[in-house]
Amino acid sequence: MIFKYLALGSVLFLTGLNFSNVPGNTPPESPETTFKTLCSSCHGDVQAFVDRKWKHGTTKPELMASITHGYPDFGMPAWENTLKPEQIEGIAQLIQTSIEKGNRYSFASKPKSNVFKTEAFTAKLDTVAAGLSNPWGLAFLPEGKLLVADRNGKIYLVEKNQQKTEVTGGPSVLAEGQGGLLDVVLHPDFTKNHWVYFSYSAFKDAPEGKLSTTAVMRARLDGTQLSDQKIIFEALPYSKTRHHYGSRMVFDKNGHLFVTVGERGSEKTNPQNLDSDLGKIHRIKDDGTPVADNPFKDKTKGTIYSWGHRNPQGLLIDPATGTIWETEHGPRGGDELNIIRKGANYGWPVISYGINYDGKVITDLKAKEGMEQAQTYWVPSIAPSGLALVEGSRYPAWKGNLLVGSLRFKYLNRCVLKNNKVVKEEILFPNIGRVRNVKMGPDGYAYVAVEDPGYIYRVLVAN
Known part of the structure; x- marks a missing residue:
């Protein structure tokens, strides 16, 4: 699975995944295992998504759309014919949860006193x-x-x-x-x-x-x-x-x-x-x-x-x-x-x-x-x-x-x-x-x- 994102002011495009390691194209049941099997070879640990800047949105519907339809012109495969909708939703939720971990460091303003x-x-x-x-x-x-x-x-x-x-x-x-x-x-x-x-x-x-x-x-x-x-x-x-x-x-x-x-x-x-x-x-x-x-x-x-x-x-x-x-x-x-x-x-x-x-x-x-x-x-x-x-x-x-x-x-x-x-x-x-x-x-x-x-x-x- 490939997601397109912005990093350091540039659009980074990663290549597609080789499906040969997925027997029968049938993903495992848990989102964590599915991500590890299908996605981690390009993206590393799902937690790393918290440190990335996204081009196509980070809400669950936006993530699901990216996973489902892909961006074929940029090497992002579509997964709608391989994954079930509930599996796509599970991966999207997994990624979103990882992204939200960074929110605890989003401090609104500088201190007003000591x-x-x-x-x-x-x-x-x-x-x-x-x-x-x-x-x-x-x-x-x-x-x-x-x-x-x-x-x-x-x-x-x-x-x-x-x-x-x-x-x-x-x-x-x-x-x-x-x-x-x-x-x-x-x-x-x-x-x-x-x-x-x-x-x-x-x-x-x-x-x-x-x-x-x-x-x-x-x-x-x-x-x-x-x-x-x-x-x-x-x-x-x-x-x-x-x-x-x-x-x-x-x-x-x-x-x-x-x-x-x-x-x-x-x-x-x-x-x-x-x-x-x-x-x-x-x-x-x-x-x-x-x-x-x-x-x-x-x-x-x-x-x-x-x-x-x-x-x-x-x-x-x-x-x-x-x-x-x-x-x-x-x-x-x-x-x-x-x-x-x-x-x-x-x-x-x-x-x-x-x-x-x-x-x-x-x-x-x-x-x-x-x-x-x-x-x-x-x-x-x-x-x-x-x-x-x-x-x-x-x-x-x-x-x-x-x-x-x-x-x-x-x-x-x-x-x-x-x-x-x-x-x-x-x-x-x-x-x-x-x-x-x-x-x-x-x-x-x-x-x-x-x-x-x-x-x-x-x-x-x-x-």
């Missing part, structure tokens, strides 16, 4: 910093100041009164596309050694033009000056693309640093290739050397911890259990929340719940032996960036929940967990801006960073 009603309490967004561009990384200094890495390459020290001072001595970054100055974390013994770690898009000149990659620089912070700079990690190979850098970092209780690296848009060559650093999560010591028991010691630098990733932009470690949580961007549909396990393969692009941006099917597989399944996934894609685990006593109703930033729909997503599975979600602060990061501060409050214009908010309880 006060929001949540299911548990009334929240107030208190402005911590303003006048930023794209505050990608946040790190809390012991004396109550906030260190901010802005994607444009600037580093700021933010005081409690919102005053910000620029920090000098940071890395040289390629602030193009999705690249720039990205995450920042403090060494676990920062009070003693003052080490700070920055992830960023490093670059070099080559005959084919400027190339870039995800790198980590360690430096010593003294007031507003960085010194003793050293690049301790550099993902290879460099690439000419300007997207999918990944680039979240977190230290574990042993002082090992985890670094996420995207596949740089080369899904066919990097994420399933252990000879490439791209599309991986790496684990290194605080000086950049590999950890002795990393699972792939004979590959690249010996730093790979997990593989098969697309573009991971959220990462945290539960201090109580040691569980490593990660979010990563899928294609159109299929954004994931994962638990990261040593040596595990997360499947990209062999398995996926999404489709390509041009509407083409990437893979027919959603599961495969030896590849991890997500704890949950989002269709349509919310573009998750930033990830925090709610701890402490500030928000009793949220304790143990995950907070996930949404770049695409400009809100904060609350995930309620049970046995490490998401059992409920709540949309928080709709339309506040593209949420680039969310972190729990040492004061027990959640801090939310939005971009263009860049603000950092602290979530207060207003009642």
